Amino acid sequence: LILHSSPLPLYCCKTVRKMKCRINPGNNENCFVPISEIIAVEETEFNKKQRNIGRWQKMAKLHAFTVHYVKKARNHRWRCSAATFWCVDEHLCNQWTQALKELLEMQKSRPKQLLVYINPFGGKRQGKRIYEQKVAPLFSLASISTDVVVTEHANHAKDNLFEVNIYKYDGVVCVGGDGMFSEVMHGLIGRMQKDSGIDQNNPKASLVQCNIRIGIIPAGSTDCICYSTVGISDPVTSALHIIVGDCQPLDVSSVHHNDTFLKYSVSLLGYGFYGDILKDSEKKRWMGPMRYDYSGFKTFLSHHYYEGTIAYQPAKHTHGSPRDKVSCRTGCYICKQSEKQLAEQNKEHGLKKEEGEEEWKVIKGKFLAINAVNMSCACPRSPKGLSPAAHLADGSADLILVRKCSRFDFLRYLVRHTNQDDQFDFPFVDVYRVKCFQFTSKLSEDNESNVMDVGKKRFGQFCRDHPACCCNIVNSTWNCDGETLDSSAIEVRVHCQLMKLFARGIEEDCKDEAGHSQSSIEQLL
Numbered sequence: 344l345i346l347h348s349s350p351l352p353l354y355c356c357k358t359v360r361k362m363k364c365r366i367n368p369g370n371n372e373n374c375f376v377p378i379s380e381i382i383a384v385e386e387t388e389f390n391k392k393q394r395n396i397g398r399w400q401k402m403a404k405l406h407a408f409t410v411h412y413v414k415k416a417r418n419h420r421w422r423c424s425a426a427t428f429w430c431v432d433e434h435l436c437n438q439w440t441q442a443l444k445e446l447l448e449m450q451k452s453r454p455k456q457l458l459v460y461i462n463p464f465g466g467k468r469q470g471k472r473i474y475e476q477k478v479a480p481l482f483s484l485a486s487i488s489t490d491v492v493v494t495e496h497a498n499h500a501k502d503n504l505f506e507v508n509i510y511k512y513d514g515v516v517c518v519g520g521d522g523m524f525s526e527v528m529h530g531l532i533g534r535m536q537k538d539s540g541i542d543q544n545n546p547k548a549s550l551v552q553c554n555i556r557i558g559i560i561p562a563g564s565t566d567c568i569c570y571s572t573v574g575i576s577d578p579v580t581s582a583l584h585i586i587v588g589d590c591q592p593l594d595v596s597s598v599h600h601n602d603t604f605l606k607y608s609v610s611l612l613g614y615g616f617y618g619d620i621l622k623d624s625e626k627k628r629w630m631g632p633m634r635y636d637y638s639g640f641k642t643f644l645s646h647h648y649y650e651g652t653i654a655y656q657p658a659k660h661t662h663g664s665p666r667d668k669v670s671c672r673t674g675c676y677i678c679k680q681s682e683k684q685l686a687e688q689n690k691e692h693g694l695k696k697e698e699g700e701e702e703w704k705v706i707k708g709k710f711l712a713i714n715a716v717n718m719s720c721a722c723p724r725s726p727k728g729l730s731p732a733a734h735l736a737d738g739s740a741d742l743i744l745v746r747k748c749s750r751f752d753f754l755r756y757l758v759r760h761t762n763q764d765d766q767f768d769f770p771f772v773d774v775y776r777v778k779c780f781q782f783t784s785k786l787s788e789d790n791e792s793n794v795m796d797v798g799k800k801r802f803g804q805f806c807r808d809h810p811a812c813c814c815n816i817v818n819s820t821w822n823c824d825g826e827t828l829d830s831s832a833i834e835v836r837v838h839c840q841l842m843k844l845f846a847r848g849i850e851e852d853c854k855d856e857a858g859h860s861q862s863s864i865e866q867l868l
């Protein structure tokens with residue numbers, strides 16, 4: 344929709360504060376709104392208050408309609424704005440309303456029916472209020488019908504997704520944090536595999552893509568998945584991305600132990616530092632999001648390192664590197680290329696042969712943290728994330744190995760997550776772009792090979808009870824998108840673009856003077 348100074352006898356008023364268009368003949372100001380970013384068009388009663396402004400006061404009978412649209416503010420924040428147009432010609436007004444409604448109907452990627460799960464206990468326990476006050480009114484404005492489930496216990500959403508007729512929905516929305524998202528994702532991917540007869544316990548199985556998109560309304564403690572795919576953790580922005588029907592494919596890692604499926608992961612799979620933080624913080628859930636700061640500080644002081652072996656296969660199909668200076672952005676070229684290449688490879692060789700042929704690299708050592716990330720893991724605590732150049736949909740994960748170093752050096756490493764300095768530029772940090780990896784802790788290797796482990800287990804208990812001891816006798820736990828895994832020995836494989844989100848990746852934040860992003864204008868041209 345291009346609102347411009349045309350001779351049309353159609354006028355626009357500022358119904359919402361920052362609206363910048365003024366449609367007066369002779370005025371050269373233009374305002375661009377892509378159809379794809381219109382939320383709704385409504386016939387409007389022209390009330391006295393609106394009529395009594397300026398020179399239109401004298402008009403006899405006015406007909407009006409209101410266009411609700413996405414207004415892009417700073418830092419990837421979206422807001423719903425509105426412009427009301429009026430004219431004396433009823434037929435002209437109806438023509439405009441009709442034409443705009445027809446254009447909206449043609450936006451086929453927009454959801455009409457959504458299944459919503461709300462975790463009332465996530466984050467600051469505001470999920471229900473956030474949904475009811477900020478999101479539901481927008482869905483209703485956009486004529487989206489919803490079935491809402493407020494969860495009553497952990498795994499409620501996941502179990503429910505195996506029972507309901509998911510195929511009647513255009514998407515599933517989760518209101519909560521990364522843990523809640525993980526639950527919904529497990530429900531959806533699990534259901535897809537079940538319905539297609541795929542055995543999730545087979546680590547080599549080609550999983551069936553899930554085309555039902557997931558929308559995340561952030562109401563959790565870290566909200567890293569939302570932040571990394573939208574650029575901000577803001578419920579209204581996320582609701583608007585759902586309404587306009589955005590679609591962002593996402594890589595998913597499957598995690599197995601001895602041919603048993605454990606979990607899927609989309610953000611952080613962390614052993615050592617982030618595993619220990621999570622384990623400690625679970626006991627402090629009553630503290631809300633602050634629990635991570637408390638446990639983070641405690642874990643930093645304990646400075647535990649863990650010994651183990653990592654074997655990985657490099658991701659040769661992708662053009663990117665974790666040390667790139669450019670990040671994954673909306674319409675990312677690297678993600679598109681990787682998708683094409685993987686599809687071709689799989690067609691030519693078949694997945695099993697391809698993986699079997701490639702060499703494995705093996706690294707043994709003592710590590711403070713082993714992190715595998717499928718995306719940057721940007722979040723409000725670390726706006727560039729654990730791996731700033733990681734890609735959302737390139738079929739690879741970045742494997743970050745932080746070797747044993749001094750507390751001071753580890754602090755320097757952590758601080759670089761919060762500023763512009765390169766967190767990989769340390770001799771004790773290595774990063775690899777991988778398509779699969781395996782980890783075995785020294786302790787489990789030893790336990791399997793000798794029976795002298797009784798003493799070690801006793802020491803293990805001592806070390807757990809005395810955080811000042813940094814020795815390597817105990818195992819850490821894996822933090823899998825905010826959930827702990829029972830096994831320390833794991834086998835991980837990245838599945839390129841296994842699922843889709845109602846998001847578009849992070850947009851380049853360039854704005855023209857009117858506050859509209861360059862990309863919207865380019866779409867129009």
Ligand SMILES: CCCCCCCCCCCCC/C=C/[C@@H](O)[C@H](COP(=O)(O)O)NC(=O)CCCCC
Nearest residue numbers: 520521522563564565566567635639725757824825
């Ligand atoms: C001296 C200052 C150092 C600050 C360093 C900060 C580095 C933060 C990186 C955070 C990465 C977060 C990766 C995401 C993990 C989430 O999936 C997980 C669960 O989230 P939720 O369900 O919303 O609770 N969150 C965590 O594991 C917490 C990580 C704690 C970070 C301090």
Ligand SMILES: Nc1ncnc2c1ncn2[C@@H]1O[C@H](COP(=O)(O)OP(=O)(O)O)[C@@H](O)[C@H]1O
Nearest residue numbers: 465466494495496497519520521522523563564
């Ligand atoms: N009604 C509920 N009661 C208790 N736990 C729940 C409920 N609904 C969901 N959960 C669980 O709570 C965990 C954390 O939820 P999440 O929304 O990620 O909050 P946070 O970000 O604070 O960790 C998830 O693993 C989810 O399975």
Ligand SMILES: [Ca+2]
Nearest residue numbers: 594717734739
């Ligand atoms: Ca990736």
